[in-house]
Amino acid sequence: MWLIILFFIAHWYLSVFAQSFFLHRYAAHGMFRMSRFWFRFFYLFTWISQGSSFLNPRAYAILHMEHHKHSDTEHDPHSPHFFEDVISMMLNTKRVYQDILAGKYDNRPDIAIKDYPSWPMVDRIGDSWATRIGFAILYTGFYLTFAPHPAWFALLPVHFLMGPVHGAFVNWCGHKYGYANFDNGDHSRNTFVWDLFFVGECFQNNHHRYPRRANFAKRWFEIDVTYPVIKALDLVGIIKLKT
Ligand SMILES: [Zn+2]
Ligand SMILES: [Zn+2]
Numbered sequence: 001m002w003l004i005i006l007f008f009i010a011h012w013y014l015s016v017f018a019q020s021f022f023l024h025r026y027a028a029h030g031m032f033r034m035s036r037f038w039f040r041f042f043y044l045f046t047w048i049s050q051g052s053s054f055l056n057p058r059a060y061a062i063l064h065m066e067h068h069k070h071s072d073t074e075h076d077p078h079s080p081h082f083f084e085d086v087i088s089m090m091l092n093t094k095r096v097y098q099d100i101l102a103g104k105y106d107n108r109p110d111i112a113i114k115d116y117p118s119w120p121m122v123d124r125i126g127d128s129w130a131t132r133i134g135f136a137i138l139y140t141g142f143y144l145t146f147a148p149h150p151a152w153f154a155l156l157p158v159h160f161l162m163g164p165v166h167g168a169f170v171n172w173c174g175h176k177y178g179y180a181n182f183d184n185g186d187h188s189r190n191t192f193v194w195d196l197f198f199v200g201e202c203f204q205n206n207h208h209r210y211p212r213r214a215n216f217a218k219r220w221f222e223i224d225v226t227y228p229v230i231k232a233l234d235l236v237g238i239i240k241l242k243t
Helices: 002-028 036-053 057-069 086-101 120-126 129-146 150-160 162-173 193-197 204-209 226-235
Strands: 032-034 239-241
Touching (some): 002 226
Antiparallel strands (some): 032 239
C-alpha cells in the first residue's frame, strides 16, 4: 500500500513541479536562463514526469500567454467565468492547445514563436500515442504489482491525466476562490493552504500582478514552495535568475 501512495505522491509532485518550474516559469515567462545541457535535462525531466499527459512546452507557453493577455475575458482560453463547468473549460483549453500545435498561431503578429523553447524530437516522441499509451501501461503495471486491493485502481485515471488534472484545479480555482492582494482587473485569486498541492500555482492573483517575478508569494504568511528550489538552482549555477 505504501508503495502505491508513494508512487502517487511522487508522480503528482514531480509532474506539477515540471509544469510550474519548466513549462510555466521558464518556457512561458522566461524568468531564468539555463545552459543547453540543463535545458535538455529539464525538457526530458518534464516529459518523463508528465508521462502520458506530456504537454508540448512551446504550445503550453503560447496558450498560457494568451491567458495572461486576456485574463477572464471571452478570449481567455480557460476563464472559469465563461464556462458552465470545469469539463467544458478544459475542453476549450484543449481545443486552443491543439490549434497552437497545428500551427494556427504561428503567423500571429503578436506572438513571437521563436521566443518560446522547443525540442522537436522530444515533442514528437512525447506527443505520440504509442508513448502516451506506453506510460499508461507502466502506471497500470505498477498498480497490478503493488496495489493490495482493486479499489486503488480508481487512482489510475489521475495518473493518465495528471497534467490536465492539475490544470483544471489551478485554472478553475485560481480564478474563482480565495483572496486577492491586488486589483488586477480580473478574477485572479490566491489560496494558501490549498496551494501546497500546487507548488505556487494557486497564487494566481500575485502572479498576474507580477508576471515576471519568480516568487509567486508576496505577503509574509504566503509560501511558494517552488521558489526556494529556484533560488537553490540559481545559487549553484544550474539556472540564472533574470531578476
Ligand atoms: Zn491565471
Ligand atoms: Zn503565468
